Amino acid sequence: xxxxxxxxxxxxxxxxxxxxxxxxxxxxxxxxxxxxxxxxxxxxxxxxxxxxxxxxxxxxxxxxxxxxxxxxxxxxxxxxxxxxxxxxxxxxxxxxxxxxxxxxxxxxxxxxxxxxxxxxxxxxxxxxxxxxxxxxxxxxxxxxxxxxxxxxxxxxxxxxxxxxxxxxxxxxxxxxxxxxxxxxxxxxxxxxxxxxxxxxxxxxxxxxxxxxxxxxxxxxxxxxxxxxxxxxxxxxxxxxxxxxxxxxxxxxxxxxxxxxxxxxxxxxxxxxxxxxxxxxxxxxxxxxxxxxxxxxxxxxxxxxxxxxxxxxxxxxxxxxxxxxxxxxxxxxxxxxxxxxxxxxxxxxxxxxxxxxxxxxxxxxxxxxxxxxxxxxxxxxxxxxxxxxxxxxxxxxxxxxxxxxxxxxxxxxxxxxxxxxxxxx
Numbered sequence: 001x002x003x004x005x006x007x008x009x010x011x012x013x014x015x016x017x018x019x020x021x022x023x024x025x026x027x028x029x030x031x032x033x034x035x036x037x038x039x040x041x042x043x044x045x046x047x048x049x050x051x052x053x054x055x056x057x058x059x060x061x062x063x064x065x066x067x068x069x070x071x072x073x074x075x076x077x078x079x080x081x082x083x084x085x086x087x088x089x090x091x092x093x094x095x096x097x098x099x100x101x102x103x104x105x106x107x108x109x110x111x112x113x114x115x116x117x118x119x120x121x122x123x124x125x126x127x128x129x130x131x132x133x134x135x136x137x138x139x140x141x142x143x144x145x146x147x148x149x150x151x152x153x154x155x156x157x158x159x160x161x162x163x164x165x166x167x168x169x170x171x172x173x174x175x176x177x178x179x180x181x182x183x184x185x186x187x188x189x190x191x192x193x194x195x196x197x198x199x200x201x202x203x204x205x206x207x208x209x210x211x212x213x214x215x216x217x218x219x220x221x222x223x224x225x226x227x228x229x230x231x232x233x234x235x236x237x238x239x240x241x242x243x244x245x246x247x248x249x250x251x252x253x254x255x256x257x258x259x260x261x262x263x264x265x266x267x268x269x270x271x272x273x274x275x276x277x278x279x280x281x282x283x284x285x286x287x288x289x290x291x292x293x294x295x296x297x298x299x300x301x302x303x304x305x306x307x308x309x310x311x312x313x314x315x316x317x318x319x320x321x322x323x324x325x326x327x328x329x330x331x332x333x334x335x336x337x338x339x340x341x342x343x344x345x346x347x348x349x350x351x352x353x354x355x356x357x358x359x360x361x362x363x364x365x366x367x368x369x370x371x372x373x374x375x376x377x378x379x380x381x382x383x384x385x386x387x388x389x390x391x392x393x394x395x396x397x398x399x400x401x402x403x404x405x406x407x408x409x410x411x412x413x414x415x416x417x418x419x420x421x422x423x424x
Contacts, residue, residue, distance in 0.1 A: 054130040055198040055216045061126045062215075063202070065119050071112035073105035089308045117261060129220075136221035136239055137165040141209045143175025145391045146227040148381060149328050151180070154188050155377040156230035164223065164236050166190035169213035171205055179388055211254075229323040232370055233293070238320075243267035243298040269297045270308045271317055274362045277342060278353060286326060287344035287355050290362050293320035315422075319365045322374075329355075329374070331382045331402050332392045345405060352408040356418070363418045370420070372410050379406050 049057075077100040085093065101109075120127065138157065142150035150168060157166070168190060170176055181192035195204055195212055204212050214222060223235040243249055247265040259266040275286035296317030300306070305313040326342060327334040334340040344355035356363065356371045383399040386392060 051130060051132075051218045052197060054128070058128060058130050058216070059198050061123065061128075063199075065116065065123065069112045069116040069119065071105075071109045073108040074102075076101045076105075089306075113261075130216050130218065131220045132218050133220055135219050136223075136236065137167060137217070137219040138162075138223045138225060138235060139167050139169070139213050139217045139219065140225050140227055141169045141213050142227040143170045145328070145330055145333055147175075147177060147180060148332065148385070148389050148392065149330050150227040151184065151188075151385070152329065152374065152377045152381050153225065153227060153230045154185070154190055155380065156374060157225075157235070158188055159373060159377065160231050160234050162231070162234045162236060163189065165219075167193050167213070167217055167219070168227075169193045169195055169209060169216070171209055172196035177388075177390055180385075184385070184388070225321070226323065226325070228325050228328050229321055230374065231321055232318075232366060232368070233320055238294060241295045242302075243294060249294060267294070267298065269294050270301055270306060271297050272308060274319075274359070276322075276356045276358070276362055277344065278347075278355060278357045280342075280348065284358055285342040285344070287342050288325065289323040290319045290365070291321040291323060292317045316361070316365055318367055319362070322366075322370055324374070329378060331378065331398045332389075332395045336401060336405070345409075352405050354409055354418070357416075358418075360418060363420055364422050366420045368420050375402075375406060375410060378402060 078098055079100050080096075080098045082096050082098055140150060140153075154166060157164070166185075166189060168185070170192060171194075173194060173196065176192060176194060185191060193213075193216070195209065195216070198216055199212070210224070214224060221239050223238070225231070225235075238244055238249075247267040249267050256266055256268065258264075269292050271292035273292075274290045275284060276288050276290050277284050277286035279285070300314050300317065307314055307316065327340045327344070329335050336345055337343075338346070345353060347353040354371060379399075379402050382402045386399045392398060
């Protein structure tokens with residue numbers, strides 16, 4: 001999760017370059033012009049150019065800048081693995097330099113970046129953003145095995161009470177599923193967008209899809225969520241609160257680099273992202289990441305209360321986003337059985353289990369039984385759309401499996417069920 005401030009397009013372009021040159025819920029914002037004192041009965045979008053045309057115009061101006069500032073150097077080489085080094089905000093620790101790059105290649109990257117920034121600044125109105133002024137919404141990417149996961153996420157969004165419109169971007173028509181895009185998503189105020197319709201034969205894939213989805217979105221104020229990340233509250237409330245209203249937030253690492261390059265403000269949530277899962281012996285078999293409410297975090301840090309340095313200064317903020325990423329909670333994939341190292345739905349004795357039973361202090365920050373709610377939506381998606389998704393075409397019995405799992409785990413309360421509030 002994250003956010004951003006003035007000059008959304010320019011900042012995002014720099015974030016894009018940071019991603020490309022060195023090779024993850026996020027919010028972005030640019031302030032709108034002051035409202036006119038004249039009241040008009042004509043809708044603000046009445047004479048608006050269609051989105052796809054605005055996207056193509058933007059790409060026509062942006063693509064040459066990208067090509068002109070290709071660093072033309074070899075990719076950095078990784079010399080070894082640093083392993084899992086936990087960050088300590090109080091004590092510094094050695095930071096092994098395992099990235100190898102020649103001085104000449106580093107200079108080429110530095111020059112390319114500096115010239116790219118200069119051209120973005122000079123471009124001005126030639127790089128007219130595709131978004132509609134004042135429009136806000138949620139952006140994501142999904143396709144293939146991610147699409148069933150995204151629909152469950154979308155239902156969790158609506159379950160929160162959110163009414164934000166949603167755009168889900170797909171790289172090309174190979175990921176487009178007609179029934180899902182034409183019939184299912186519109187009923188949830190969401191629509192499919194095909195990037196190839198804008199960029200043509202230019203190949204955009206993997207993590208590049210995320211930055212392009214944001215760049216080409218019709219929204220000026222954006223909540224970004226991965227296909228496997230869902231909110232516990234209404235994300236639009238974040239758009240009306242600090243730290244978003246003053247800084248635009250920031251969390252995604254490449255966007256922080258872009259903001260730094262431009263001298264633009266940003267805010268990073270200080271509270272640690274907490275792994276949640278179940279105990280496997282003495283170890284935590286994590287299958288999701290719990291992300292803190294930025295409003296509560298900001299309220300503490302502005303009082304100079306930094307729990308990351310001293311957890312006793314205040315109670316832990318509530319969780320706002322759950323990133324259920326390891327594995328993806330796709331009934332047609334690895335969420336059941338022993339096919340994944342964390343075996344999230346299985347106890348050590350082989351029986352069905354909740355995936356998220358630890359750590360208990362983090363679960364109490366949820367505020368409600370989010371895992372049960374998530375599985376309720378997964379069950380709906382699986383049993384209503386089992387024969388719809390392309391990635392499920394040759395996978396029979398998914399609904400039966402999910403219903404059996406639901407009956408064993410969630411249908412009735414259990415003595416060892418976790419607590420989801422401080423008072424239990």
